[in-house]
Amino acid sequence: MEDVVVIGAGLSGLTAAQELHQLGYRVLVVDKSRGLGGRLATRRIGATVLDHGCRYLQPFADLELSPIPALLASGILQPWQPEGFELSADGLLTAMSPQDLYVAPQGMSAVAKAMASELTIQRHWLATRLTPLSQGWQVEGTWLGESEQDKPKAFAARAVVLAIPAPQAAALLHTAAQRSAGIDDLLHQIQRVGFDAVITVMAGYGPDRSTRLASQERADGWMIAGNSHPTLRWIALDSSKRADPPESVIVLHSSAAFAADALDQANLEPTGQTLLAEAAHLGAWMLSPDWMQVHRWRYGFVRQALGAPILASPKLTNLVGCGDWCSGSGAEDAIASGRQAAAAVVTALS
Numbered sequence: 169m170e171d172v173v174v175i176g177a178g179l180s181g182l183t184a185a186q187e188l189h190q191l192g193y194r195v196l197v198v199d200k201s202r203g204l205g206g207r208l209a210t211r212r213i214g215a216t217v218l219d220h221g222c223r224y225l226q227p228f229a230d231l232e233l234s235p236i237p238a239l240l241a242s243g244i245l246q247p248w249q250p251e252g253f254e255l256s257a258d259g260l261l262t263a264m265s266p267q268d269l270y271v272a273p274q275g276m277s278a279v280a281k282a283m284a285s286e287l288t289i290q291r292h293w294l295a296t297r298l299t300p301l302s303q304g305w306q307v308e309g310t311w312l313g314e315s316e317q318d319k320p321k322a323f324a325a326r327a328v329v330l331a332i333p334a335p336q337a338a339a340l341l342h343t344a345a346q347r348s349a350g351i352d353d354l355l356h357q358i359q360r361v362g363f364d365a366v367i368t369v370m371a372g373y374g375p376d377r378s379t380r381l382a383s384q385e386r387a388d389g390w391m392i393a394g395n396s397h398p399t400l401r402w403i404a405l406d407s408s409k410r411a412d413p414p415e416s417v418i419v420l421h422s423s424a425a426f427a428a429d430a431l432d433q434a435n436l437e438p439t440g441q442t443l444l445a446e447a448a449h450l451g452a453w454m455l456s457p458d459w460m461q462v463h464r465w466r467y468g469f470v471r472q473a474l475g476a477p478i479l480a481s482p483k484l485t486n487l488v489g490c491g492d493w494c495s496g497s498g499a500e501d502a503i504a505s506g507r508q509a510a511a512a513v514v515t516a517l518s
């Protein structure tokens with residue numbers, strides 16, 4: 169039996185698992201994906217590396233929580249100083265003052281890999297059911313890998329951390345056999361959390377084409393934030409994060425309203441083209457990439473947070489939830505919540 173099973177190897181789950189592992193607990197992390205990091209995601213397309221999830225880290229409000237100094241010291245993170253623009257609702261660009269942004273030239277998932285280096289992680293394993301045991305939980309799941317390997321169908325643990333987006337955590341809580349007052353309390357709290365979807369377009373333009381914006385003054389990278397634009401939320405020359413990129417690449421994130429309409433399209437190719445056509449108003453070259461890929465984030469950005477550092481009930485102390493959705497919407501919130509979840513588990517197991 170494990171001391172703790174952490175479901176989800178995103179920033180919050182890895183933080184909770186790291187803390188508990190360092191305190192000497194026997195911890196197993198499971199994640200349904202092949203890679204680590206959840207929304208801290210990196211895609212490799214041939215020799216090209218790009219970040220199609222979390223774009224950068226910004227200085228943390230709580231310095232004690234911040235992994236940025238250690239990640240800078242180890243060379244995993246580097247400052248990124250693109251020329252920044254704000255995109256107005258009617259499509260006009262204005263210059264933004266520079267911000268402190270930190271990126272991983274190897275791809276943002278390098279941050280997750282560094283955090284996971286001492287942890288035991290079962291990847292490709294989708295947790296599907298929770299069942300209470302006399303002293304803990306059984307977590308049942310399905311192996312999603314391609315090989316016919318004989319993977320365990322269940323893990324038992326004294327405590328479980330649900331480090332997954334709230335709607336997915338709610339689905340797992342609903343499976344708990346013999347629903348108790350504690351489970352019902354967690355389900356009641358979690359229903360106030362809401363997420364916005366995002367449609368992400370990744371597009372490559374080869375090594376030799378000009379990928380400048382008309383309003384650009386400097387010759388290096390750029391990013392555009394469009395918080396009030398009906399279609400576009402953010403676009404950047406992602407290849408400007410890399411030391412020696414083999415080609416120019418942009419990453420574009422849609423607005424929440426656009427994603428809500430397009431989310432369930434079976435074929436996202438036309439949706440990606442619509443987004444590139446919108447972006448082409450800012451640089452005509454964007455309309456005709458050499459290649460394009462489109463990704464849907466069903467649970468992209470937190471719209472409505474829980475309003476508490478973790479999901480917990482005094483009626484059920486050995487099952488807690490954590491993630492960015494507990495108290496905010498970004499990397500710092502995920503790490504803060506993971507830290508709090510570990511502290512709650514320590515109390516429950518002591």
Ligand SMILES: Cc1cc2nc3c(=O)[nH]c(=O)nc-3n(C[C@H](O)[C@H](O)[C@H](O)COP(=O)(O)OP(=O)(O)OC[C@H]3O[C@@H](n4cnc5c(N)ncnc54)[C@H](O)[C@@H]3O)c2cc1C
Pocket residue numbers: 175176177178179180181198199200201204205206207208220221222223224225226293294295296331332333336340366368421465467468469490491492493497498499500502
């Ligand atoms: C497009 C985009 C851009 C962003 N940009 C930024 C940014 O620039 N700066 C910033 O601070 N934040 C950004 N964010 C937000 C940031 O990425 C998140 O706040 C943070 O990564 C969330 O971490 P998490 O651990 O809470 O959740 P997640 O990263 O979602 O991790 C959850 C993990 O659980 C796994 N999982 C889910 N269900 C199951 C199951 N049943 N069984 C097993 N595993 C399961 C998933 O595979 C995933 O790995 C961005 C998010 C998106 C989508």
